[in-house]
Amino acid sequence: MASPVVLVPDRLVDTVNGDVRSGLGVVVTGSRIVSLIAHGQIPENINRIDLAGHTLAPGLIDVHTHLVGEIDDGQGYAGLVTRSAARETLAGVRNAALTLQAGFTSVRDIGTFRAFCDVALRDAIAEGWLSGPRMMCAGAYVTCPGGGGDITGLAVDVDAAVPRELRFGVTSGVEQIRVTVRQILRFGADFIKVIATGAVLTSGTNPGAPEFTEAELAAAVEEAAEAGTFVAAHAHGAEGIKRAVRAGARSIEHGSLMDDEAIAMMAEAGTFLVADLYDGDWISEQGPRLGYSAEVMKKNALTTDAQRTGFEKAVRAGVRIAFGTDAGVFPHGHNARQLTYYVRYGLTPVQAIQSATRWAAELMGWEAQVGAIAPGMKADLIAVPGDPTADISLFERVDFVMKDGAVIESRQAGSGSTTPPPMPKESL
Numbered sequence: 001m002a003s004p005v006v007l008v009p010d011r012l013v014d015t016v017n018g019d020v021r022s023g024l025g026v027v028v029t030g031s032r033i034v035s036l037i038a039h040g041q042i043p044e045n046i047n048r049i050d051l052a053g054h055t056l057a058p059g060l061i062d063v064h065t066h067l068v069g070e071i072d073d074g075q076g077y078a079g080l081v082t083r084s085a086a087r088e089t090l091a092g093v094r095n096a097a098l099t100l101q102a103g104f105t106s107v108r109d110i111g112t113f114r115a116f117c118d119v120a121l122r123d124a125i126a127e128g129w130l131s132g133p134r135m136m137c138a139g140a141y142v143t144c145p146g147g148g149g150d151i152t153g154l155a156v157d158v159d160a161a162v163p164r165e166l167r168f169g170v171t172s173g174v175e176q177i178r179v180t181v182r183q184i185l186r187f188g189a190d191f192i193k194v195i196a197t198g199a200v201l202t203s204g205t206n207p208g209a210p211e212f213t214e215a216e217l218a219a220a221v222e223e224a225a226e227a228g229t230f231v232a233a234h235a236h237g238a239e240g241i242k243r244a245v246r247a248g249a250r251s252i253e254h255g256s257l258m259d260d261e262a263i264a265m266m267a268e269a270g271t272f273l274v275a276d277l278y279d280g281d282w283i284s285e286q287g288p289r290l291g292y293s294a295e296v297m298k299k300n301a302l303t304t305d306a307q308r309t310g311f312e313k314a315v316r317a318g319v320r321i322a323f324g325t326d327a328g329v330f331p332h333g334h335n336a337r338q339l340t341y342y343v344r345y346g347l348t349p350v351q352a353i354q355s356a357t358r359w360a361a362e363l364m365g366w367e368a369q370v371g372a373i374a375p376g377m378k379a380d381l382i383a384v385p386g387d388p389t390a391d392i393s394l395f396e397r398v399d400f401v402m403k404d405g406a407v408i409e410s411r412q413a414g415s416g417s418t419t420p421p422p423m424p425k426e427s428l
């Protein structure tokens with residue numbers, strides 16, 4: 001039996017009730033939180049982790065990451081055939097470590113072009129072979145031929161030679177979608193990602209245009225439900241969003257071009273909005289250096305401000321929000337930058353923290369395990385210097401990370417630097 005340890009911060013974020021509490025320690029035994037205890041009642045002989053000056057929060061959760069593969073290089077998806085599955089997976093090993101060190105102890109990883117590399121990464125982390133966040137993953141993109149999750153831009157005579165694993169989820173028609181969804185789940189995916197509209201980064205696709213019928217989306221939802229799981233729908237345009245909501249998708253990813261009716265439908269149905277509000281700035285700042293096409297830059301300009309306006313309206317309308325960044329477009333480990341955007345566009349600081357903890361866990365169905373500091377929860381805990389309700393950007397400087405009761409990072413006062421890791425080379 002592991003001996004207990006008590007973490008002693010100045011304050012902690014109560015993500016269940018949406019407030020901040022002072023004067024409490026958190027007792028961890030093995031991989032679980034066992035109790036909260038007043039500072040004055042902490043026994044003399046218990047091991048302590050002193051987090052003076054710090055705020056303790058549940059480990060953060062990003063529900064829209066792409067851990068497998070290199071950072072998008074702006075060259076279009078044809079570049080994917082220049083890297084092996086092994087290389088893409090090993091990039092995922094690096095990306096997983098960076099994500100965990102930044103305080104993200106769980107992720108919903110929402111697709112890879114190299115099908116099922118994410119499943120292998122998830123399992124390797126769960127086995128303890130390597131360090132990374134607890135993963136829920138999508139296996140492959142369910143997308144129509146030539147759609148937002150396909151490899152586009154190839155010459156017609158080259159196109160036929162693309163390996164199956166790069167197009168595992170390319171499918172069309174109600175019956176064939178059922179088959180594809182079953183296959184993806186059979187090979188180990190935890191949920192299904194459908195591409196319901198065109199995409200910003202996929203050449204030749206229109207973010208505003210639907211790419212599946214409502215019947216096709218409903219078939220995917222039904223097959224996922226048969227297997228006890230759900231569908232996350234990539235959707236920018238309002239019509240694609242509405243079809244996905246009516247079909248029963250659990251979350252809308254991006255939601256950039258929502259109209260008022262789509263927002264009302266999401267609020268009514270309880271559909272989560274996962275909006276990557278930071279991403280647009282990264283693409284507009286870095287796109288020219290990365291060599292993004294004029295087409296991509298134009299689509300990014302079309303979606304960035306609209307998405308932020310829609311997010312503000314959705315928050316006011318009571319749409320459920322979960323924190324998802326699209327990390328992989330920008331370098332992994334900088335996911336927390338988006339918290340500032342969530343506050344700027346309508347959430348309170350505590351709500352922004354909830355979106356990246358409790359609410360994210362609710363989206364994933366993991367709320368009994370992660371996303372709150374409470375007895376019985378996994379001991380996924382992070383600490384930031386100072387009071388993040390006064391300055392949400394403090395989450396970009398996570399000093400302490402514990403996952404499953406094991407200390408991953410510890411840079412708190414007296415034990416060295418509190419500077420964040422530098423931005424990876426690609427971004428300089």
Ligand SMILES: [Zn+2]
Pocket residue numbers: 064066110326
């Ligand atoms: Zn994405």
